[in-house]
Amino acid sequence: MELFDSLFLGLQVAVEPQNLLYCLFGVLIGTAIGVLPGIGPIPTVALLLPFTFGLEPATAFIMLAGIFYGAQYGGSTTAILVNVPGETSSVVTCIDGHQMAKKGRAGHALAIAAISSFFAGTVATIVIALLAIPLAALALKFTAVEYFSLLVLGLIAAVVLAHGSVAKALAMIVLGLILGIVGIDVSSGASRMTFGIPNLADGLDFVPVAMGLFGLGEIIANLERPAERRVVAQKVGSLMPSGPDLRQAFPAMVRGTAIGSFLGVLPGGGAALPPFTAYALEKKFAKDPSRFGHGAIEGVAGPEAANNAGAQTSFIPLLTLGIPSNALMALMIGALMMHGIQPGPQIMTEQPALVWGLIASMWTGNLMLLVINLPMIGVWIAMLKIPYRLMFPAIVLFCCIGAYGISNSMFNVWLMLGCAAIGYFFIKVGVEPAPLLLGLVLGPQLEENFRRAMLLADGDVTVFVTSPISAAILAIVALLLIAMFSPKIARKREEALVE
Amino acid sequence: MTTRFDLQDALFGAFLVVVAALVFYATRTLSFGSPADMGPGFMPRVLAGIALAFGLFFAARGFSRGGEPIDPPRLRPFVAVLGAIAAFALLGVKAGLAVAAVATVLVAAAGSDETRPVEVVLFAIALAAASVLLFVKALALPIPAWPW
Numbered sequence: 001m002e003l004f005d006s007l008f009l010g011l012q013v014a015v016e017p018q019n020l021l022y023c024l025f026g027v028l029i030g031t032a033i034g035v036l037p038g039i040g041p042i043p044t045v046a047l048l049l050p051f052t053f054g055l056e057p058a059t060a061f062i063m064l065a066g067i068f069y070g071a072q073y074g075g076s077t078t079a080i081l082v083n084v085p086g087e088t089s090s091v092v093t094c095i096d097g098h099q100m101a102k103k104g105r106a107g108h109a110l111a112i113a114a115i116s117s118f119f120a121g122t123v124a125t126i127v128i129a130l131l132a133i134p135l136a137a138l139a140l141k142f143t144a145v146e147y148f149s150l151l152v153l154g155l156i157a158a159v160v161l162a163h164g165s166v167a168k169a170l171a172m173i174v175l176g177l178i179l180g181i182v183g184i185d186v187s188s189g190a191s192r193m194t195f196g197i198p199n200l201a202d203g204l205d206f207v208p209v210a211m212g213l214f215g216l217g218e219i220i221a222n223l224e225r226p227a228e229r230r231v232v233a234q235k236v237g238s239l240m241p242s243g244p245d246l247r248q249a250f251p252a253m254v255r256g257t258a259i260g261s262f263l264g265v266l267p268g269g270g271a272a273l274p275p276f277t278a279y280a281l282e283k284k285f286a287k288d289p290s291r292f293g294h295g296a297i298e299g300v301a302g303p304e305a306a307n308n309a310g311a312q313t314s315f316i317p318l319l320t321l322g323i324p325s326n327a328l329m330a331l332m333i334g335a336l337m338m339h340g341i342q343p344g345p346q347i348m349t350e351q352p353a354l355v356w357g358l359i360a361s362m363w364t365g366n367l368m369l370l371v372i373n374l375p376m377i378g379v380w381i382a383m384l385k386i387p388y389r390l391m392f393p394a395i396v397l398f399c400c401i402g403a404y405g406i407s408n409s410m411f412n413v414w415l416m417l418g419c420a421a422i423g424y425f426f427i428k429v430g431v432e433p434a435p436l437l438l439g440l441v442l443g444p445q446l447e448e449n450f451r452r453a454m455l456l457a458d459g460d461v462t463v464f465v466t467s468p469i470s471a472a473i474l475a476i477v478a479l480l481l482i483a484m485f486s487p488k489i490a491r492k493r494e495e496a497l498v499e
Numbered sequence: 500m501t502t503r504f505d506l507q508d509a510l511f512g513a514f515l516v517v518v519a520a521l522v523f524y525a526t527r528t529l530s531f532g533s534p535a536d537m538g539p540g541f542m543p544r545v546l547a548g549i550a551l552a553f554g555l556f557f558a559a560r561g562f563s564r565g566g567e568p569i570d571p572p573r574l575r576p577f578v579a580v581l582g583a584i585a586a587f588a589l590l591g592v593k594a595g596l597a598v599a600a601v602a603t604v605l606v607a608a609a610g611s612d613e614t615r616p617v618e619v620v621l622f623a624i625a626l627a628a629a630s631v632l633l634f635v636k637a638l639a640l641p642i643p644a645w646p647w
Contacts, residue, residue: 051638167553167556167557168511168557170553171511171515171550171553171557174549174550174553175518177542177546178518178522178543178546178547178550181522181546185539187539188538188539190529190539192525192526192529192539192540193522193525193526193543216580216584219576219580220576220577220580220610223573223575223576223579223580223610223611224570224572224573224576387613388611388613389608389611389613389614389615389619390618390619390622392607392611393603393604393605393607393608393619393622393623393626394604394622394626396580396583396584396603396604396607397587397600397603397604397607397626397630399584400584400588400591400599400603401587401596401600401630401634404587404591404640404642405634405640408640408641408642410588410591410592413584413587413588413591414585414588416584417581417584417585417588420580420581421581424577425510425514428507428569428570428572429506429507429508429510429511429514429569430507430511431511447542450542451537454537455536459533
């Protein structure tokens with residue numbers, strides 16, 4: 001009954017008044033940035049990280065996680081009311097959600113979205129708890145050899161499911177790994193690529209890099225496009241969905257949750273892929289597929305359940321194995337290190353209160369979100385009326401303050417400036433910055449484990465294929481790479497992602 | 500509409516080549532070692548080698564095929580956003596958060612065609628006040644609030 005003991009411990013941590021309060025902060029901030037198009041969870045988490053240093057690690061993580069899954073709730077509000085996705089994960093919700101709003105059923109669409117998300121969040125919390133223990137037991141068998149292979153798998157797999165060219169994403173990982181080298185080499189004490197700047201001795205801070213690449217580069221690119229006019233649906237109407245509505249939506253909710261939970265665990269899954277898959281599936285299952293695109297309630301329930309389940313289960317690889325499945329989880333790894341916790345397979349045994357407290361807080365957080373989103377919907381609608389011309393200078397300012405706050409030095413602000421320029425360049429040449437962030441955060445660990453493995457094996461590279469676990473992991477990596485570069489599968493993947 | 504060269508590929512390739520060259524240059528004095536006993540220069544050079552290979556591949560591909568044109572970049576948003584960050588970095592410690600915040604917001608806002616002068620000045624002052632209260636007073640961020 002280890003599971004119940006652990007969950008009980010987690011619940012005790014999650015309901016501590018301070019943790020409940022910060023969980024509420026997290027989901028409130030998450031909903032707000034979810035509602036607002038133009039600012040996503042990655043720069044927000046990066047921005048708030050420096051201000052969590054004074055908190056207990058568990059409290060800090062409960063809040064940061066709340067931002068991520070809270071953003072999934074908020075994103076759907078904008079999708080339904082304005083037909084603009086608040087987050088990438090709510091793109092499909094626009095299709096039928098906004099049609100429902102046009103027919104005067106905005107309230108029903110919002111309620112179904114929130115209920116589906118809550119249902120999915122509850123199930124996903126249980127899935128995490130069930131999978132965590134066996135995975136952590138497996139992880140205890142890992143040495144530097146296996147962990148190196150696992151990190152390679154994490155990096156490669158994250159690329160496979162990402163948008164755009166695989167070759168470019170691989171090149172971005174290499175760039176990230178190169179940036180990870182900057183600083184004093186741990187084993188020899190030599191400073192590498194610091195260009196004589198003392199601030200670089202401890203390595204590049206990933207927070208200004210993340211804010212520059214994801215937040216500010218995007219702002220510059222947004223300002224180049226003509227401003228869009230947003231029309232907020234006038235009337236929300238009644239919130240309470242009718243019995244037939246719920247009966248129609250429930251199977252979609254269950255299917256969406258299953259898909260989301262599964263895809264979320266896969267490296268590279270996270271929140272973007274599940275809703276698309278769920279929508280396609282609902283269309284296949286429907287007796288009358290022509291209703292889709294004209295306000296089918298399943299078209300809201302399925303994808304909304306999927307994106308929330310996926311957002312939560314993407315924590316599983318992080319909490320059990322210490323590898324991130326997407327760029328946001330890479331930030332979380334960095335945050336763990338900043339709090340002095342070494343991420344990796346041992347994290348569950350060494351930090352049970354943190355891990356289980358976080359898992360349990362996801363359920364309390366989801367409960368809060370249900371309350372925040374339904375009765376308080378008016379507040380979020382009011383927020384949607386904030387024009388971009390005021391929002392973006394505020395984001396720039398907060399990013400500057402956040403970058404300064406990491407180590408109370410202007411060096412990081414200058415670093416962020418450079419990264420903003422590079423981020424803009426990346427948008428212009430059409431490459432995704434997410435793999436770079438993964439490389440930057442995982443780079444130092446990758447090198448350290450590789451060196452340690454080489455020392456253990458006396459420089460014999462074959463150790464990676466003679467250890468069975470490592471060999472199996474590397475075989476998966478090889479399969480993924482072969483699959484990606486075979487033209488037939490590559491085309492299929494493109495179709496799936498475009499849809 | 501297509502162009503003669505795939506400029507996106509070519510530019511990204513060139514970027515990678517420059518980064519690789521920079522790494523080779525910056526780590527030229529570090530020892531390479533052997534796989535059993537890696538020196539500090541081992542990883543940087545291996546990675547720079549891979550980046551160079553990727554860079555040459557993209558550059559070659561970019562110049563050998565046509566592609567989508569890149570939307571012409573606009574100078575104003577770029578200069579305004581970077582200028583706003585620079586303003587914060589230069590003013591933050593010397594003039595205090597209140598002044599730096601107003602300057603940052605105003606410079607950034609200059610990058611948008613939609614900005615309305617009166618509105619943005621009031622907004623900047625309000626944001627500066629909120630920042631001082633939140634970050635300096637409540638969160639105790641070690642940054643001066645005022646120039647004196």
